[in-house]
Amino acid sequence: MAHKVVPLKVYVSIFAALLVGTALTVGANFVHFGRFNLIIALLIAFTKASLVVLFFMHVKQSSPLTKVFVVSGMFWFCLLIAGTFADYASRDWLPALGAWENKPVLEQHGR
Amino acid sequence: MAEVQTPISPHGIPPEGQPEHPESTTHPSFHHHFDDMEQQFEASHMGMWLFLVTEIMFFGGLFAAYTIYRSTYPEAFADTSRFMNLGLGAFNTAVLIGSSLTMALAVRSAQINQQKATVWFLIGTIILGSIFLGVKAVEYHHKWVEHLVPGANFQYEGPYAHQAQILFVFYFLMTGVHAAHMIIGVGLLSTLIWMAHRGRFSSEYFTWMEMTGLYWHFVDIVWIFLFPLLYLIGSRAPGGG
Numbered sequence: 001m002a003h004k005v006v007p008l009k010v011y012v013s014i015f016a017a018l019l020v021g022t023a024l025t026v027g028a029n030f031v032h033f034g035r036f037n038l039i040i041a042l043l044i045a046f047t048k049a050s051l052v053v054l055f056f057m058h059v060k061q062s063s064p065l066t067k068v069f070v071v072s073g074m075f076w077f078c079l080l081i082a083g084t085f086a087d088y089a090s091r092d093w094l095p096a097l098g099a100w101e102n103k104p105v106l107e108q109h110g111r
Numbered sequence: 112m113a114e115v116q117t118p119i120s121p122h123g124i125p126p127e128g129q130p131e132h133p134e135s136t137t138h139p140s141f142h143h144h145f146d147d148m149e150q151q152f153e154a155s156h157m158g159m160w161l162f163l164v165t166e167i168m169f170f171g172g173l174f175a176a177y178t179i180y181r182s183t184y185p186e187a188f189a190d191t192s193r194f195m196n197l198g199l200g201a202f203n204t205a206v207l208i209g210s211s212l213t214m215a216l217a218v219r220s221a222q223i224n225q226q227k228a229t230v231w232f233l234i235g236t237i238i239l240g241s242i243f244l245g246v247k248a249v250e251y252h253h254k255w256v257e258h259l260v261p262g263a264n265f266q267y268e269g270p271y272a273h274q275a276q277i278l279f280v281f282y283f284l285m286t287g288v289h290a291a292h293m294i295i296g297v298g299l300l301s302t303l304i305w306m307a308h309r310g311r312f313s314s315e316y317f318t319w320m321e322m323t324g325l326y327w328h329f330v331d332i333v334w335i336f337l338f339p340l341l342y343l344i345g346s347r348a349p350g351g352g
Contacts, residue, residue, distance in 0.1 A: 003152075003314075005222045006215075015212040022204045025339055026197065032348035041339035049332045056215045056328045058321075063153065066160055073164035077171040084175050088182075 004061055014055045021048045140316045152318055159322045163329050170333055173288070177281045177340065187274030189345030194259055196250055200342040203246050204334065210239035211331045214324050217303075221312040221320045229307045229320070236327070237300045240293055247290055254279070282341055289337060292330045299323045 025044045033040060054060040059070055136147055145151040181188045217232035258266035261280045269275075303323055306312065312320055 003222060005219060008216075008219070011212060011215050011219070015208060018208045018211075019205060022201060022208065022338075025343065026201050029197070029343045030347050030349075032346050037343075037346050041343055045336050045339055048335045052211065052328050052332050052335070056211055056331075057325055062156070066156065069157070069160040069164055073167040076164075077167055077174075080168070080171050080175050081178060084179060085182075088179055 006055070006058070006061075010055060014051050017051055018048050021051075138315050140311075140318075148315060152321075155318045155322060159325050163325060166329060170285075170288070173281070173285050174336070174340075177285070180277050180281070181344070184271070184274040184277070187271035188278050190269060190271050191275050191278045192343065192345035192347070194254075194257065195342040196253065197342055197347070199246050199250055200338055203243050204338045206239050206243050206246070207331050207334050210236045210243070211328050213239060214327045217307075218317065218320045218324045221307065221317040222314050224313050226307060226310055226312070229312060230304055233300055233304045233307060237297055237304070240297050240300070244290060244293055244297075247286065251283075254283075278344075285337055285341065289330065289333050292333070296323075296327050296330055299326065 021044050025041055028037065028040045028044070031037075053070060059066060138148060141148055142151060145154065213232045213235040217229050217236060220226075220228035220232055254260055258264050259279055260283065261276050265272075265276050265279070267275045300323065303319060306319060
């Protein structure tokens with residue numbers, strides 16, 4: 001079978017990098033970055049997750065079809081977050097346009 | 112001139128123009144409806160990733176709901192961080208990363224025909240996974256004693272009691288579902304130890320090892336996101352918010 005055996009060194013380095021990432025996340029929590037605290041924590045988490053996916057889960061050496069599966073999974077998750085947020089963020093922007101709710105809006109505008 | 116008869120292989124006569132792989136189609140784990148071991152592995156691999164994509168959507172729903180509530184009540188969510196045990200959370204993160212390493216090394220040992228090492232790395236993975244679950248149980252006990260389990264006995268000092276209760280619902284739901292995945296993983300690993308011990312895996316055939324590895328690493332990734340999102344909401348900077 002044409003399965004490449006990944007050298008031991010690679011696994012151990014990825015393990016070390018993941019531990020460093022964990023230490024950085026904890027360390028960043030003790031510094032005040034305001035709203036960037038969340039962004040930094042998420043960036044480190046995404047980096048750690050990518051290392052696990054690429055090396056421990058062997059996606060780096062997998063078939064293109066596997067890569068499509070991985071990317072599509074993340075893409076759909078982004079759609080889920082984006083769609084949900086678009087709804088929650090825009091709820092107060094416009095008055096609801098049901099016929100029964102139109103009247104007060106029109107009155108509000110003096111018509 | 113008599114025609115040379117094609118050797119009969121488990122998958123029948125090979126299609127014209129394609130080389131036969133007799134060494135990879137006589138393996139006891141080979142199923143006859145595949146062309147060769149490589150294709151059989153790829154099919155399992157694809158199915159496993161399809162399952163993991165559904166798992167992304169499963170946890171994704173929880174993460175999306177969490178994100179909505181956190182953006183609605185940012186101060187209340189940040190306030191709960193004082194009840195999260197950062198030391199135990201960070202320790203468990205390291206333990207789980209370690210278990211991913213031993214899992215990856217177990218798969219690697221199977222790939223290079225080191226049966227004993229495979230068994231030992233699998234046992235190591237189970238031990239680390241159990242340590243994670245034990246620490247999680249200790250944390251749950253602390254929350255129980257401190258009346259932080261959502262429900263009738265929930266008690267929370269400060270102005271954010273109701274909103275904080277929502278965070279603890281997410282805390283128990285998300286870590287609970289994650290722990291359930293870990294318990295299933297430990298069950299899978301126990302089966303693997305038995306199979307590896309009986310010499311079922313080799314460089315020719317290690318599908319079960321690789322698929323369980325994918326599952327275990329996926330559960331690790333979920334925790335990689337849960338740790339900062341549940342334990343590190345509020346900054347612990349001195350004098351900062």
